[in-house]
Amino acid sequence: MSSRPFAALILAAGKGTRMKSDLHKVLHPIAGRPMLGHLIASVDALGAARKVVVTGAGREQVEAFVAPLGVGVATQEPQLGTAHAVQQGEAALAGFDGDVLILYGDVPLVRPDTMRHMLDRLHAGDKPVAVVLGFRPADPLAYGRILANAEGRIDRMVEYKDASASERAIDLCNSGLMAVRAADLWPLLARVGNDNAAREYYLPDIVMIARADGRMSAVIEAEPWEVAGVNSRAELAAVEADWQQRRRLAAMVDGATLIAPETVWFAHDTQVGRDVMIEPNVFFGPRAVVEDGATIHGFSHIEGATIRQGAEIGPYARLRPGTDIGEAAKIGNFVEVKNARFGKGAKANHLSYVGDADVGAKANIGAGTITCNYDGFLKYRTVIGEGAFIGSNSALVAPVTIGDGAIVGAGSTITRDVEAEALAVARGQQQARAGWATRFREAMKIKKAAKKAG
Secondary structure (H helix, E strand, O other): OOOEEEEEEEEEOOHHHOOOOOHHHHOEEEEEEEEHHEEEEEEHHHHHEEEEEEEOHHHHHHHHHHHHHOEEEOOOOOOOOHHHHOOOOOOOOOOOOOOEEEEOOOOOOOOHHHHHHHHHHHHHOOOEEEEEEEOOOOOOOOEEEEEEEOOEEEEEEEEOHOOOHHHHOOOEEEEEEEEEEHHHHHHHHOOOOOOHHHHHHHHHHHHHHHHHHOOOOEEEOHHHHHOHHHHHHHHHHHHHHHHHHHHHHHHHHHHOOOOOHHHOOOOOOOOOOOOOEEEEEEEEOOOOEOOOOEEEOOOEEEEEEEEEEOOOOOOOOOEEEEEOOOOOOOOEOOOOOOOOOOOOEEEEOOOOEEEEEEEEEOOEEEEOOEOOOOOOEEOEEEEEEEOOOOOOEEEEOOOOOOOOEEEEEEEEEEOOEEOOOOOOOOOOOOOOOOHHHHHHHHHHHHHHHHHHHO
C-alpha cells in the first residue's frame, strides 16, 4: 500500500440546473448526509493531507458547508470542462508534491477502499501516470469509453460525443474519478486543448497526452453503484433507494430482523445491534443507535437517540435528539421524547410528551402526561425519581423534581417538588350541583325558541 500523502480535489462547480432547486446540487442529502459530506467523510477516513473543493455556481452555499471541515476552496468561472476545473485547484494545492485524487461532488458514494486501491495502483511496479476508475453499467448510455488491455493498461479514452460506433459498443466506461501524481498532473493539464465536439477541456485527455509521450495509464474497476452520479431529483431518489437496499441487507447480515425491509429507512450513521427487531415503516434520522435485543415497532421515527439493550419503542413513537432509553425501558404508542433519559425498566406507554427530563429506573408515566419544559424563552429540566408513578393526564411544570417512589395523582398540574414516597395531587376541587344540567337545558331551549320567534 502507498504511504505517500494524497490530496482530494473535489469538483463541484456545476450549476445543477436539472435539480431545479435553490439548494446546491452537491448539498442534497443521501441517507441524511449531503452528497459532498459523504465524499469528505470518505477521504477523511483515508487520512487526506489536503482537501480542496472546486466551486462555481452557488459557491457561497458550498463554501459555507466546507468551511468548518478543514476544506480549501477554489473557483471555476466560467465552467470550461473538467480539465479546466481541476486546473483551478493548482493554486490551492501549491507546494503539495503528493498524489491527487480527483473526485466529483455529485458522485458521492465511492468507497474509501476503492480510493485506496486507486492510489495503490498509481504506485505499482509499472508506474502509471494516471489511474482511472472505470465501471461497467447495465446501460453505458453517454459515458466516455475506456479501451484497455487485460492488465488494465489504457490504450485509448474517448468521450461519447467523439466516439466512433465501434468505440461506443465498448462497455467499460469512465467514471471521471482519477488519481495522478501532482508532479505529473499540472504539466499535463497545461497541454490539454479543446478541439472536440463540445469545445471543452476534458480531463481524460491527459491520459492520451501522456501516452503520446510514451507513458502508460491504468484503469481499475468499481461497482456501478459506487460511481452513480446525481443530476436530477429522479437520480437522487434512485441512488438513495440503492443505498437503502444495501444498508438493509447489511443490517440483516449483522443479525437484525427487518420484517418488511423495503419500508425501513436508515441514515448514513445508524447503528443497529444483533437480535434487534424492526417492524415496518420505521425511519432513522442521523445519530441513532439501537443496541442488541431492542424492538422498534412500526411507524416510529428515531433521530439522535440511543436505545439500550432490550428496550421497546412504539408503535408510532418519536425519539428526538438527546434521547437515551435505558435497558428494558418502554416508550409506547404516540409518545414523543426529546433530550431525556429513561432509566432501566422505566415506562411511558401512551400519548405523552417527555422533554428535557431524567426518568428514573422503573418509573411509570401515565397516559397524556407532559413535561412543560419551555416558558417561551428558556428550557427547564424535569427529574422523575426511581419507581415514581405519574398519573394520567398530568402536567409537570419544569423545573421540578418528583422524588423516588412518589405518586402524582391523575390530572395534576405539578409546579413544586414532590418528596420521595409522597402523594401529590394538584387539581381543582370537584363539585356536583344536583339538577343543574336539567335547569340549564330548559333555559337554553327557551332562549333558542325565543331567538327563532324573533
